[in-house]
Amino acid sequence: MAFRASLRFAAKSSSIAGRTTMTTTTTTTQHARFLSQAAAMPTTPSPASHAQIQRDASLPNPDPAADSASAALVREHAPFMVATYSRPAPVFIKGEGSYLWDLENRKYLDLTAGIAVNSLGHCDPEFAKLIAQQAQTLVHASNLYYNPWTGALSKLLVEKTLESGGMHDAAAVFVCNSGSEANEAGIKFARKVGKVLDPSGSKTEIVSFRNAFHGRTMGSLSATPNPKYQAPFAPMVPGFRVGRYNDIAALDELVTEKTCGVLVEPIQGEGGVQVASDEFLIALAERCRAVGAVLLYDEIQCGMSRTGQLWAHSHLPASAHPDILTTAKALGNGFPIGATIVNAHVAEKIKVGDHGTTFGGNPVACRLAHYIVSRLADPALQADVVAKGKVFEAGFAALKDKYPELIAETRGKGLILGLQLTEDPTPIVTAARERGMLVITAGTNTLRFVPSLTITDAEIQEGLKILDDAIQTTRV
Numbered sequence: 001m002a003f004r005a006s007l008r009f010a011a012k013s014s015s016i017a018g019r020t021t022m023t024t025t026t027t028t029t030q031h032a033r034f035l036s037q038a039a040a041m042p043t044t045p046s047p048a049s050h051a052q053i054q055r056d057a058s059l060p061n062p063d064p065a066a067d068s069a070s071a072a073l074v075r076e077h078a079p080f081m082v083a084t085y086s087r088p089a090p091v092f093i094k095g096e097g098s099y100l101w102d103l104e105n106r107k108y109l110d111l112t113a114g115i116a117v118n119s120l121g122h123c124d125p126e127f128a129k130l131i132a133q134q135a136q137t138l139v140h141a142s143n144l145y146y147n148p149w150t151g152a153l154s155k156l157l158v159e160k161t162l163e164s165g166g167m168h169d170a171a172a173v174f175v176c177n178s179g180s181e182a183n184e185a186g187i188k189f190a191r192k193v194g195k196v197l198d199p200s201g202s203k204t205e206i207v208s209f210r211n212a213f214h215g216r217t218m219g220s221l222s223a224t225p226n227p228k229y230q231a232p233f234a235p236m237v238p239g240f241r242v243g244r245y246n247d248i249a250a251l252d253e254l255v256t257e258k259t260c261g262v263l264v265e266p267i268q269g270e271g272g273v274q275v276a277s278d279e280f281l282i283a284l285a286e287r288c289r290a291v292g293a294v295l296l297y298d299e300i301q302c303g304m305s306r307t308g309q310l311w312a313h314s315h316l317p318a319s320a321h322p323d324i325l326t327t328a329k330a331l332g333n334g335f336p337i338g339a340t341i342v343n344a345h346v347a348e349k350i351k352v353g354d355h356g357t358t359f360g361g362n363p364v365a366c367r368l369a370h371y372i373v374s375r376l377a378d379p380a381l382q383a384d385v386v387a388k389g390k391v392f393e394a395g396f397a398a399l400k401d402k403y404p405e406l407i408a409e410t411r412g413k414g415l416i417l418g419l420q421l422t423e424d425p426t427p428i429v430t431a432a433r434e435r436g437m438l439v440i441t442a443g444t445n446t447l448r449f450v451p452s453l454t455i456t457d458a459e460i461q462e463g464l465k466i467l468d469d470a471i472q473t474t475r476v
Contacts, residue, residue, distance in 0.1 A: 061106045061436045063089040070103045088433060095122025098455045100438070109437045111463050116269065116301045116416065116450035119330040120375060127333055130371055134364045142358060149366035150175055156370055157327075157341060160377040164310035167297075167325050168318040169343040176360035179300035179328035180215030182338035183263065186324045187219045188355055189346050190261025190294040196349045197260075197292050207255055207262040207293075209245040211271030211443065214263060214298055223263050245271075246280045251287045259293040261324075266312040269301035269450070272443020273411045273418025278316060285320040294346060297322035300338070304330035305376040305453060307414040308386035330453075333372050337365040376453070385453050388460060389414040392449060395464035403471055411446075415455075419447040431470035437463055 064070035070091040090102040098121055100108045113119060120127065141147055154173035161170040174185050187206055194203035208214065208223040215221060221229060222236040230236055243254040245268065255262055262284060268274040288295040302312040304327060309315060311325065323346050328338035338360075342350075375381065393410055396419055400407040408420040421428075425447050432439050442448040451463075 059434045061108065061434050063434060064091070064102070064104050068104060073103065088430075090433070097121040097123075098452050098459050107436060108433070109459060109463055109466065111449050111451045111455075112438050112440045113450055113452045114334060115329070115440065116306060117329045117332075118334055119304060119306065119453045120333050120372065121452040121454045122334075124333065127368060127371065130368055131335070131364065134367045138363050140359070140362055140364075143356060143361055147361070147363045147366075149363045149370060150361035153339075153366040153370045153373070156373050157339060160310060160373055161325070161341060164314045164377070166309070166311035166314035166316075167321045167341065167343070169321070169345075170325070170341050171344040172342055172347040174340040174342070174355065174360070175366060176338045176340065176357050177336050177362075177365075178215075178338045179298075179326065180217045180220045180338075181357070181360070182300065182326035182328050182340045183214045183220040183223070183296075183298060184217050185340040185355055186263065186296045186298075186326050187223065187261065189324060189340070189342060189350060190263075190296060192354060193294050193346055193349050194260025202258055203260045203292070204239045205241055205256070205258045205260060206239060207241045207243055207259055209243050209264055209268075211245060211268050211274060212263070212265060212298075213268070213270035214265075245274060246277050248280055248283045251283055255284070255287045255291060255293055257291050259288075259291055261294040261296055262288055263296045263298060265298045265302060267302035267307070267412065267416055268443075269416060269448070270442055272420070272446040273416060273448055274443070275411060275413065278320075281313065281316060282320045285322075288323075289319075294323045295321075296324040296326065298326050300326055300328045301450070302416050303327050304373075305382050305385055305414075306330065306416045306450070308382050308389065310377055310382070312413070330376065331369050331372060332365055333368065335365050335368050337362075337369050339369075381453060385414045388453075388455060388457065389417065391457055391460050392417055392464075395460070395467075399464070399468060399471070402468070403475075406471065406475075412449075415449070415451060415453055417449040418442060419449070421445045421447065427474045428467075428470050431473045432466055435466045435469055437466040437470075439463075439467070 070089060073091055090106065090108070092100045092102050094101040095110070098110055100110050100122065102108070110122070138147060153175060157173050158170045161167050176182055176185060190206060191204060195201065197203055206223060208225060210225055212224055213226070214223045216229065218233070218237055221233065222240045224230065225242040241254065244250055264276065264284065266276050266281065285295055297313055299312055304310065306312070313321065323343050325341040326338070327341070331337050331339060392415070396407070396410045406421055406423065408422055411418040411420065423445060425441050425445055428447065429439055429441060440448050
């Protein structure tokens with residue numbers, strides 16, 4: 001039956017296209033033991049109501065049942081994992097392009113791209129080949145020494161940023177391991193600039209905005225004014241102020257002589273795909289210059305060509321460009337890496353010993369990111385992103401006409417899009433997953449679409465059809 005087939009699929013999937021998923025003897029032994037135990041489990045489904053059986057029979061991807069291989073694996077592993085996430089039932093073991101497969105051999109169209117991470121899709125062939133090559137060459141030597149790839153990536157990031165029309169005075173890069181770390185570095189750099197400009201120590205305030213998400217380290221969390229994230233870890237780091245996004249009139253009171261830095265997302269991803277107006281970002285930059293505050297753009301989710309330009313701010317005049325620009329997510333296409341790009345005004349004030357990282361600048365991560373940046377900076381790919389975004393938007397407009405009481409508006413740009421609903425989207429997310437598609441939420445009642453930038457038009461149409469089916473299911 002399907003259950004035993006899933007076990008055979010799981011056994012075959014330990015090596016996919018030359019990429020071994022479990023590499024140590026201990027892990028291989030544990031996996032073999034799990035498969036042996038799972039194979040011995042009863043193949044007869046546990047008792048279920050006739051209605052449930054009929055429901056599952058009508059779905060291409062019903063969530064794995066309590067007696068499935070996926071459930072057995074979760075039961076074995078969950079007690080040893082800190083419960084920081086609430087996850088649905090599927091256990092994913094393989095990815096290719098815009099698709100994922102789970103332990104039960106179910107196939108899913110992935111419109112999440114690992115939360116805007118897998119911009120080149122899952123398991124890009126060249127990406128996989130580079131991992132294998134570098135793993136046999138040099139994996140780690142620490143930041144006490146040079147390696148060829150940290151500097152090469154930094155140089156490429158500066159060059160491509162200058163070519164893109166964004167951050168016209170980009171000069172240097174700090175390479176780290178994640179988006180939170182990139183923002184943490186940006187916050188520290190802004191504080192250091194403030195100390196240099198005002199040795200009295202009064203220029204230390206960091207400004208961020210409502211609905212922002214900048215990370216979960218204590219500094220980046222302090223700039224993320226969401227009680228859900230902050231309350232369990234209060235008190236926050238002192239010296240942070242919160243303003244209203246897109247509120248130009250409030251900037252003079254918000255950003256003052258005490259402000260050392262302002263941290264803002266040109267498009268708030270986690271906050272509901274809210275887009276900053278050009279007028280707001282221009283006015284914000286002008287206010288920062290007036291009081292000597294560093295302007296930080298967090299493009300961890302909206303950058304790296306997701307809007308159809310390398311950076312979401314690339315269309316703005318140079319006067320509105322940031323002093324610090326942070327990136328991560330798509331930079332590694334799934335391999336952990338982040339970067340903080342700074343101009344000379346900031347770089348010249350950071351001295352040896354001011355900041356550091358053991359793993360940041362890792363040669364594997366940097367070699368991969370060098371390839372990713374080269375691919376994502378391609379104008380042809382960026383033009384495709386704009387065109388694909390219009391396909392999504394046309395599909396969303398048709399859905400809005402069909403479900404006017406449910407769909408309020410579409411927000412975003414390129415392939416970072418939000419569909420604002422009038423109710424909790426959780427049932428639609430579940431129904432979509434059960435029909436073979438992954439989509440995530442953001443903000444309040446917003447469906448977020450951040451697929452691979454290499455998604456095809458046919459895959460977009462497939463996703464729109466599944467979304468329509470999922471919505472229709474929740475209407476009855």
